[in-house]
Amino acid sequence: MAANALFKDSLTVVNVGLGGFAENVVAASGQCVPLQWQPPAQGDRAGAWALAEILGHPLVERANATALERFLAAHPVLTGIAPAREAIAAMANERRLILHAGPPIAWPAMCGPMQGAIVGAIVLEGWAESVEAAQLLAASGRVSFEPCHHHGAVGPMAGIISPSMPLFVVENKTAGNRAFSNMNEGLGKVLRFGANNAEVVTRLRWMASVVAPTLRAALGRSGPIELKPLMAQALNMGDEVHNRNAAATALLFKRLAPALVEADVTREAAVATLGFIAGNDHFFLNLSMGACKAMLDAAAGVAGSSMVTVMARNGVNFGVRLAGTGETWFEAPANPVDGLYFPGYSIADAAADLGDSAITETAGVGGFAMAAAPAIVKFVGGTPTDAIHHSLRMRAITLGANPAFSLPALDFAATAAGIDARKVVDSGVLPVINSGIAHRVAGVGQIGAGVTTAPMACFTAAVKALARQLHAIEEQR
Amino acid sequence: MAANALFKDSLTVVNVGLGGFAENVVAASGQCVPLQWQPPAQGDRAGAWALAEILGHPLVERANATALERFLAAHPVLTGIAPAREAIAAMANERRLILHAGPPIAWPAMCGPMQGAIVGAIVLEGWAESVEAAQLLAASGRVSFEPCHHHGAVGPMAGIISPSMPLFVVENKTAGNRAFSNMNEGLGKVLRFGANNAEVVTRLRWMASVVAPTLRAALGRSGPIELKPLMAQALNMGDEVHNRNAAATALLFKRLAPALVEADVTREAAVATLGFIAGNDHFFLNLSMGACKAMLDAAAGVAGSSMVTVMARNGVNFGVRLAGTGETWFEAPANPVDGLYFPGYSIADAAADLGDSAITETAGVGGFAMAAAPAIVKFVGGTPTDAIHHSLRMRAITLGANPAFSLPALDFAATAAGIDARKVVDSGVLPVINSGIAHRVAGVGQIGAGVTTAPMACFTAAVKALARQLHAIEEQR
Numbered sequence: 001m002a003a004n005a006l007f008k009d010s011l012t013v014v015n016v017g018l019g020g021f022a023e024n025v026v027a028a029s030g031q032c033v034p035l036q037w038q039p040p041a042q043g044d045r046a047g048a049w050a051l052a053e054i055l056g057h058p059l060v061e062r063a064n065a066t067a068l069e070r071f072l073a074a075h076p077v078l079t080g081i082a083p084a085r086e087a088i089a090a091m092a093n094e095r096r097l098i099l100h101a102g103p104p105i106a107w108p109a110m111c112g113p114m115q116g117a118i119v120g121a122i123v124l125e126g127w128a129e130s131v132e133a134a135q136l137l138a139a140s141g142r143v144s145f146e147p148c149h150h151h152g153a154v155g156p157m158a159g160i161i162s163p164s165m166p167l168f169v170v171e172n173k174t175a176g177n178r179a180f181s182n183m184n185e186g187l188g189k190v191l192r193f194g195a196n197n198a199e200v201v202t203r204l205r206w207m208a209s210v211v212a213p214t215l216r217a218a219l220g221r222s223g224p225i226e227l228k229p230l231m232a233q234a235l236n237m238g239d240e241v242h243n244r245n246a247a248a249t250a251l252l253f254k255r256l257a258p259a260l261v262e263a264d265v266t267r268e269a270a271v272a273t274l275g276f277i278a279g280n281d282h283f284f285l286n287l288s289m290g291a292c293k294a295m296l297d298a299a300a301g302v303a304g305s306s307m308v309t310v311m312a313r314n315g316v317n318f319g320v321r322l323a324g325t326g327e328t329w330f331e332a333p334a335n336p337v338d339g340l341y342f343p344g345y346s347i348a349d350a351a352a353d354l355g356d357s358a359i360t361e362t363a364g365v366g367g368f369a370m371a372a373a374p375a376i377v378k379f380v381g382g383t384p385t386d387a388i389h390h391s392l393r394m395r396a397i398t399l400g401a402n403p404a405f406s407l408p409a410l411d412f413a414a415t416a417a418g419i420d421a422r423k424v425v426d427s428g429v430l431p432v433i434n435s436g437i438a439h440r441v442a443g444v445g446q447i448g449a450g451v452t453t454a455p456m457a458c459f460t461a462a463v464k465a466l467a468r469q470l471h472a473i474e475e476q477r
Numbered sequence: 478m479a480a481n482a483l484f485k486d487s488l489t490v491v492n493v494g495l496g497g498f499a500e501n502v503v504a505a506s507g508q509c510v511p512l513q514w515q516p517p518a519q520g521d522r523a524g525a526w527a528l529a530e531i532l533g534h535p536l537v538e539r540a541n542a543t544a545l546e547r548f549l550a551a552h553p554v555l556t557g558i559a560p561a562r563e564a565i566a567a568m569a570n571e572r573r574l575i576l577h578a579g580p581p582i583a584w585p586a587m588c589g590p591m592q593g594a595i596v597g598a599i600v601l602e603g604w605a606e607s608v609e610a611a612q613l614l615a616a617s618g619r620v621s622f623e624p625c626h627h628h629g630a631v632g633p634m635a636g637i638i639s640p641s642m643p644l645f646v647v648e649n650k651t652a653g654n655r656a657f658s659n660m661n662e663g664l665g666k667v668l669r670f671g672a673n674n675a676e677v678v679t680r681l682r683w684m685a686s687v688v689a690p691t692l693r694a695a696l697g698r699s700g701p702i703e704l705k706p707l708m709a710q711a712l713n714m715g716d717e718v719h720n721r722n723a724a725a726t727a728l729l730f731k732r733l734a735p736a737l738v739e740a741d742v743t744r745e746a747a748v749a750t751l752g753f754i755a756g757n758d759h760f761f762l763n764l765s766m767g768a769c770k771a772m773l774d775a776a777a778g779v780a781g782s783s784m785v786t787v788m789a790r791n792g793v794n795f796g797v798r799l800a801g802t803g804e805t806w807f808e809a810p811a812n813p814v815d816g817l818y819f820p821g822y823s824i825a826d827a828a829a830d831l832g833d834s835a836i837t838e839t840a841g842v843g844g845f846a847m848a849a850a851p852a853i854v855k856f857v858g859g860t861p862t863d864a865i866h867h868s869l870r871m872r873a874i875t876l877g878a879n880p881a882f883s884l885p886a887l888d889f890a891a892t893a894a895g896i897d898a899r900k901v902v903d904s905g906v907l908p909v910i911n912s913g914i915a916h917r918v919a920g921v922g923q924i925g926a927g928v929t930t931a932p933m934a935c936f937t938a939a940v941k942a943l944a945r946q947l948h949a950i951e952e953q954r
């Protein structure tokens with residue numbers, strides 16, 4: 001267009017990025033359409049260059065297709081309930097090992113609720129007599145701390161697993177891999193939110209001695225329970241199977257109760273166990289997490305893949321792992337969680353985003369499936385329309401969709417599935433996560449629930465590492 | 478506007494009603510906005526005049542406010558389970574009385590499935606040895622047939638209640654009125670869809686001898702169960718508590734199971750009863766109906782009120798009752814049901830709309846609350862958007878909204894509540910009803926499910942009667 005014409009005709013300007021440029025146009029009575037845009041990797045130049053190298057890369061595309069296929073083909077089944085020391089090899093010996101949520105972290109760096117939960121677990125195991133003695137022992141270096149994810153396990157919030165705790169054993173019948181999750185204690189003052197008083201420890205002992213063997217007996221009668229259809233049904237009943245598990249818990253209950261009555265357990269144990277599950281709408285959460293872990297582990301270890309297989313938080317850092325980058329964690333400081341706080345608390349009281357439960361979002365449910373769960377906004381904040389928008393937005397950063405999980409409110413569209421770290425870095429759209437909120441001080445417990453996002457820096461670091469890995473592969477050729 | 482100006486200016490025509498007039502305008506290159514409109518009462522002049530007399534009538538407005546208030550204040554609670562002969566006074570003596578769905582109808586006029594179900598009930602009661610003998614007895618006049626609604630009861634589809642059948646007893650704790658409903662048999666070949674073979678009768682005997690006493694014992698432990706909060710929760714979990722009761726059934730199950738294990742029943746009876754409920758996602762339907770009946774009966778008997786308290790179908794006629802017109806039925810031929818048919822069947826095989834279950838729509842749930850249940854369209858047809866539109870459209874014909882029942886997909890809006898017969902006649906918007914579909918021949922059973930509407934003529938007749946009643950009242954003054 002000749003400059004002449006340009007200055008004669010009426011103009012409509014599209015302003016990309018910084019709003020400042022648009023202001024002058026508008027001030028001069030011009031029209032301006034603002035386009036929200038920011039550079040890839042939120043301005044990290046090296047990250048953007050790394051991204052440019054692997055966007056559309058045929059090896060990455062092929063690897064992602066394989067990883068996504070393995071994830072979609074997974075068929076997680078609850079096959080058993082066993083104490084951690086039996087389920088997890090590293091706990092079999094007499095070593096004092098405690099697993100925690102998120103990427104690795106040393107005792108002094110841990111957030112309050114994680115330290116509180118570890119202290120409770122030490123008392124539970126009888127390694128110390130009192131909370132004070134347990135604190136000294138934890139700080140002494142004579143207890144080992146490792147991420148749940150290093151042992152095929154997941155735990156919500158602090159995610160503490162100690163040797164005597166009963167674990168759900170979830171097997172992916174397609175590939176044979178197994179995942180483990182601890183058992184949900186309910187709401188209020190519970191270990192996973194950092195509470196550790198006598199009531200908490202007594203409940204955990206009772207869960208190990210009464211609930212676990214009773215459920216094991218019921219599972220013996222019912223046979224293994226397929227978790228994917230159960231989650232799919234719950235998504236059609238208002239759950240997103242992360243922070244809302246009311247339907248999934250009721251469906252599991254309906255499945256277990258007749259078997260439990262048939263099983264060889266005392267009436268007292270049966271009544272107590274049924275009452276415990278019936279009284280906790282979050283009971284299914286840990287099974288949802290175990291199922292997601294089993295599905296995602298099936299996708300791990302595909303060289304070159306940029307598919308995210310783990311998102312987890314230790315209350316300080318947020319960590320992700322890719323299918324293509326082995327056991328490396330890519331970390332960044334965890335975001336705070338905005339949401340609905342219980343009366344008397346605010347974001348100032350909150351620990352940073354915490355827990356392995358973001359494995360649900362990694363698997364395309366939880367925040368990614370919020371469109372299925374309009375009623376969850378009463379718990380985490382926002383409106384049903386926000387919930388639908390979260391699910392729609394996640395399509396921008398995923399490799400495909402999971403036909404096993406449908407969203408009724410979106411005309412039964414399949415849930416977005418397989419987060420592609422490249423798409424996150426490229427689009428600036430961050431994975432959305434529904435989360436409980438723990439008080440930052442040990443011992444207080446839950447103070448709310450809300451919605452947060454994974455930090456960009458994890459994905460940028462992961463993309464850089466994947467680009468380096470591709471260089472190495474190409475040099476070998 | 479001067480005729481001169483009229484013919485000079487460009488015109489935009491709004492065409493009200495018949496499309497034919499618009500055609501000429503469009504043919505002459507004019508623009509025309511069609512307005513869908515039809516005269517009140519679908520052209521019934523006397524109906525429209527009667528409507529004009531009672532629209533905005535202060536007595537009707539006051540009466541409706543009272544009726545709606547009593548309906549909204551109702552607090553239905555499951556208090557017991559008892560054989561029909563104990564619950565229903567008219568069955569206490571040795572009289573051979575069978576109750577059926579919808580308005581009154583004589584044996585020869587009944588549809589196939591209702592005759593089939595009655596024959597099954599006669600065999601169940603031992604009044605005849607065989608299906609053939611039962612048919613002869615039914616036709617002989619030596620068995621009485623009366624509507625469930627004449628005895629405070631409701632039954633889905635054929636709605637057959639005979640003396641030995643166990644009934645749920647639902648009490649409205651606010652006003653003290655009681656309602657009854659029979660117990661859901663499950664899907665497939667069942668009495669309510671007109672099946673009557675040995676399997677059907679055997680199951681009914683087992684329900685009376687095992688399921689009912691077991692549940693009664695559980696209810697003794699759990700104490701009375703409040704149904705309104707349970708329905709409200711289910712509406713937040715994808716049910717509309719008419720044709721989808723998956724969540725409500727699971728919630729009821731979760732409530733009953735621990736009590737059932739504690740109760741003094743055999744393990745065999747406990748396992749069988751739990752299995753029976755766990756295997757039938759429609760189990761809660763009859764309780765939903767009982768609760769709706771108890772809520773609506775609270776509104777009955779308010780002189781001058783045009784609020785609909787009953788909509789029910791006997792498979793031939795559709796009948797409604799108003800709060801202001803006592804026990805009079807206003808009837809019209811029942812509509813066919815459009816929907817999803819099981820393989821091999823079509824609308825040609827279907828009985829007309831059948832059952833007392835439209836009591837749920839009368840109470841503002843079921844079809845009126847379809848926005849809560851997007852997944853129901855897999856069962857009754859249509860899309861989740863249709864489901865939302867049904868709920869929105871029903872606001873045009875209701876007196877108010879029920880804050881106890883919210884629709885998450887509509888930002889937790891309260892459900893439309895209290896159908897105003899005047900508004901139906903005035904707007905031409907017909908109450909939407911979700912319904913099962915029975916084969917028109919006795920003994921075949923269910924062949925599908927779908928969505929239908931109540932016929933206009935019932936409401937026009939009701940409006941005429943109410944206008945006459947107001948004349949009488951005004952003449953007495």
